[in-house]
Amino acid sequence: xxxxxxxxxxxxxxxxxxxxxxxxxxxxxxxxxxxxxxxxxxxxxxxxxxxxxxxxxxxxxxxxxxxxxxxxxxxxxxxxxxxxxxxxxxxxxxxxxxxxxxxxxxxxxxxxxxxxxxxxxxxxxxxxxxxxxxxxxxxxxxxxxxxxxxxxxxxxxxxxxxxxxxxxxxxxxxxxxxxxxxxxxxxxxxxxxxxxxxxxxxxxxxxxxxxxxxxxxxxxxxxxxxxxxxxxxxxxxxxxxxxxxxxxxxxxxxxxxxxxxxxxxxxxxxxxxxxxxxxxxxxxxxxxxxxxxxxxxxxxxxxxxxxxxxxxxxxxxxxxxxxxxxxxxxxxxxxxxxxxxxxxxxxxxxxxxxxxxxxxxxxxxxxxxxxxxxxxxxxxxxxxxxxxxxxxxxxxxxxxxxxxxxxxxxxxxxxxxxxxxxxxxxxxxxxxxxxxxxxxxxxxxxxxxxxxxxxxxxxxxxxxxxxxxxxxxxxxxxxxxxxxxx
Numbered sequence: 461x462x463x464x465x466x467x468x469x470x471x472x473x474x475x476x477x478x479x480x481x482x483x484x485x486x487x488x489x490x491x492x493x494x495x496x497x498x499x500x501x502x503x504x505x506x507x508x509x510x511x512x513x514x515x516x517x518x519x520x521x522x523x524x525x526x527x528x529x530x531x532x533x534x535x536x537x538x539x540x541x542x543x544x545x546x547x548x549x550x551x552x553x554x555x556x557x558x559x560x561x562x563x564x565x566x567x568x569x570x571x572x573x574x575x576x577x578x579x580x581x582x583x584x585x586x587x588x589x590x591x592x593x594x595x596x597x598x599x600x601x602x603x604x605x606x607x608x609x610x611x612x613x614x615x616x617x618x619x620x621x622x623x624x625x626x627x628x629x630x631x632x633x634x635x636x637x638x639x640x641x642x643x644x645x646x647x648x649x650x651x652x653x654x655x656x657x658x659x660x661x662x663x664x665x666x667x668x669x670x671x672x673x674x675x676x677x678x679x680x681x682x683x684x685x686x687x688x689x690x691x692x693x694x695x696x697x698x699x700x701x702x703x704x705x706x707x708x709x710x711x712x713x714x715x716x717x718x719x720x721x722x723x724x725x726x727x728x729x730x731x732x733x734x735x736x737x738x739x740x741x742x743x744x745x746x747x748x749x750x751x752x753x754x755x756x757x758x759x760x761x762x763x764x765x766x767x768x769x770x771x772x773x774x775x776x777x778x779x780x781x782x783x784x785x786x787x788x789x790x791x792x793x794x795x796x797x798x799x800x801x802x803x804x805x806x807x808x809x810x811x812x813x814x815x816x817x818x819x820x821x822x823x824x825x826x827x828x829x830x831x832x833x834x835x836x837x838x839x840x841x842x843x844x845x846x847x848x849x850x851x852x853x854x855x856x857x858x859x860x861x862x863x864x865x866x867x868x869x870x871x872x873x874x875x876x877x878x879x880x881x882x883x884x885x886x887x888x889x890x891x892x893x894x895x896x897x898x899x900x901x902x903x904x905x906x907x908x909x910x911x912x913x914x915x916x917x918x919x920x921x922x923x924x925x926x927x928x929x930x931x932x933x934x935x936x937x938x939x940x941x942x943x944x945x946x
Contacts, residue, residue, distance in 0.1 A: 472665040474523040476764050481669045482519055483776060485511045488676055490780055494787050506556035507679065513549035514672065517542060526769025540598055543605045544589040550613055551578050561629045570623060574616055584608055617643055634682030638675040645671025759813040775813060782806040789838030798831035804841045811849055819853060820861045827868040834874060836943055837914045843903030844878045844939050852882020852937055855891050872920055876941045884928055884935030920944035
């Protein structure tokens, strides 16, 4: 309890809390930029810009860590422009809310007037920061912030809350709660830091950064809710289309047999596309397992706490790259074997953090064809590696190994072997039954469905075999996956 109290009273700029907050904001920025390029929805670009500006406002504020050393050459510039970035991210926040909740449709006149005021604030901010850079002081910017920005932005915020309550959008509650949290935390930090209602100003920073995390969490939930509604609308449209085609069945029978066959083929194609889209979404939910994401972030955070910023930055880069690849994979039916190997190598690297890098993972490529020429379904190997790690190696003491061997016995099949030296299938089943919470291999069933769809147009079919491995008093499991090439 005393350690927790000391943490609360310590500087958030030195104890890693600000760095943790920046890590979350940075990942959300990348994630929403990717979503924008995939969906072309401007709400994502506004939100990504908002989180990026938050990052720019505070990333030079950390102390005694790798960011502190990394940003030391540019600290003077960001000290002079700090309030400018605060202005901007609060202004962009308004544009995000307007776009996300269709304010222009519900309140066209109000939105126009508020937008003019926001653009005026941007002009004042630009003038003040440019003047401050030439004078090398923040006197004008601070005065403008105190006497122009705060009164206007607080008034607009309270007024927008009134409009927000009237909006008939289901996702408005996420925005309303997140905005209230940030607004209250912003007021509290001003009262604590400037008015000094509490002796320890660090409490104010802790409240504010916590508010930033909570607010972004609700904003992300709101975006997720909107994305879910879009998917439901698409599914409803697809269902209506299928019903319409079924109503035309009688008409097709009267026309001729050839027309009947064409429409049947069209129905089959539509159904197959819908199944593929459903599998893509289910794959995204499976691969973006919240437990995996938060466990990975906690592991990376531990390196920060242990004062190993270089390794933390290294793994954070790999984690961001893995998330990007998983998101990209949902938009394509197939990728090259080389890309798949790179993705699963990143996945094992991130999972290996929790095992203190005890897992020896090797890839042996014996295929005759170039890995860039071989096409496979994206993320097809991840569920098998997850099973090897969590059902085979997690309960094993001593050395832990996973070998991934790629063979090409002929020009018709690609053979992939995944061999681990874990506890074996029998022991794993016993251990799993004894646990109060059991891990279900849902990903394997989904993988079979994806392989079934992938090989629809192939002459040959895929196959999956499991073998128990017993060598020198060691047990393990071998997975043999055969993917057709023609």
